[in-house]
Amino acid sequence: MSLAAENVSWSREGTLVVDGVTLRPAPGDTVGLLGPNGSGKSSLLRLMQGVAKPSAGTVRLDGEALSSIPRRSIARAVAVVSQHAQTDMDILVEDVVRLGRIPHRGTWGGDPEADRAAVVRALEHTGLADKADRLWHTLSGGERQRVQIARALAQEPRELLLDEPTNHLDIRHQLELLTLVTRLPVTSIVALHDLNLAAMFCDQLVVLKDGAVVAGGTPREVLTPALIRDVYEVDAEVRYDDARGRVAISFEPAALAAH
Numbered sequence: 001m002s003l004a005a006e007n008v009s010w011s012r013e014g015t016l017v018v019d020g021v022t023l024r025p026a027p028g029d030t031v032g033l034l035g036p037n038g039s040g041k042s043s044l045l046r047l048m049q050g051v052a053k054p055s056a057g058t059v060r061l062d063g064e065a066l067s068s069i070p071r072r073s074i075a076r077a078v079a080v081v082s083q084h085a086q087t088d089m090d091i092l093v094e095d096v097v098r099l100g101r102i103p104h105r106g107t108w109g110g111d112p113e114a115d116r117a118a119v120v121r122a123l124e125h126t127g128l129a130d131k132a133d134r135l136w137h138t139l140s141g142g143e144r145q146r147v148q149i150a151r152a153l154a155q156e157p158r159e160l161l162l163d164e165p166t167n168h169l170d171i172r173h174q175l176e177l178l179t180l181v182t183r184l185p186v187t188s189i190v191a192l193h194d195l196n197l198a199a200m201f202c203d204q205l206v207v208l209k210d211g212a213v214v215a216g217g218t219p220r221e222v223l224t225p226a227l228i229r230d231v232y233e234v235d236a237e238v239r240y241d242d243a244r245g246r247v248a249i250s251f252e253p254a255a256l257a258a259h
């Protein structure tokens with residue numbers, strides 16, 4: 001068992017932004033959450049991390065309703081990398097990553113040695129070891145994004161929720177980040193805009209449109225020209241690359257579908 005959404009809906013300011021979504025990732029899978037701007041990906045991720053309560057339906061962690069689990073217990077299992085982490089504080093990179101250890105501190109403090117080792121591992125995994133003592137706000141957008149990933153890794157979660165984690169990253173770091181995520185012994189749900197990255201790295205895809213699931217399955221099952229046209233309103237060519245064992249999608253600049 002892991003983190004699962006069962007028929008969840010959420011109305012924000014009178015608008016239904018998540019509409020009866022069920023999402024049950026298999027343990028260890030990387031699930032890509034696709035859909036156009038405003039289709040409800042971030043909203044669904046907020047419900048699944050327990051920072052917002054669904055208007056209907058239930059999010060469960062190991063079978064128990066998230067709403068009845070203490071925040072600290074949720075944070076020991078579920079780490080989040082959101083889109084717009086910002087701070088103006090003078091805080092060192094290493095200290096941002098160390099924030100990931102907070103859920104592991106008990107009433108009598110944590111295990112300083114385990115905390116230190118987890119922070120070092122997370123910095124190394126994300127290629128940030130040489131930036132540990134830089135001030136966070138002096139980093140580039142992409143480096144900051146990697147620090148957020150490092151913070152989530154230091155949390156040593158079982159479930160990882162990532163909202164467009166490749167934003168700001170150059171192509172090498174996009175590939176490195178998603179390779180890292182797929183190799184971690186965790187279940188990941190990752191909102192993505194890049195369909196080729198989704199095809200390359202995700203075991204399963206779930207596609208949202210107007211808050212509702214319109215398709216789900218393997219990238220090969222889901223990423224068809226018809227689906228892409230229906231959901232994104234663009235024409236696409238989809239090839240199956242036998243050598244690589246994955247679909248590859250190309251778009252034409254003037255491929256806006258007529259509607």
Ligand SMILES: Nc1ncnc2c1ncn2[C@@H]1O[C@H](COP(=O)(O)OP(=O)(O)OP(=O)(O)O)[C@@H](O)[C@H]1O
Pocket residue numbers: 012013015017035036037038039040041042043044
């Ligand atoms: N605080 C809010 N109050 C009311 N409506 C909101 C709020 N935040 C988002 N929404 C609306 O909820 C809908 C879903 O937004 P959400 O951010 O979940 O979509 P998304 O798929 O993550 O989009 P994007 O790809 O642009 O990040 C949108 O119509 C948006 O305008």
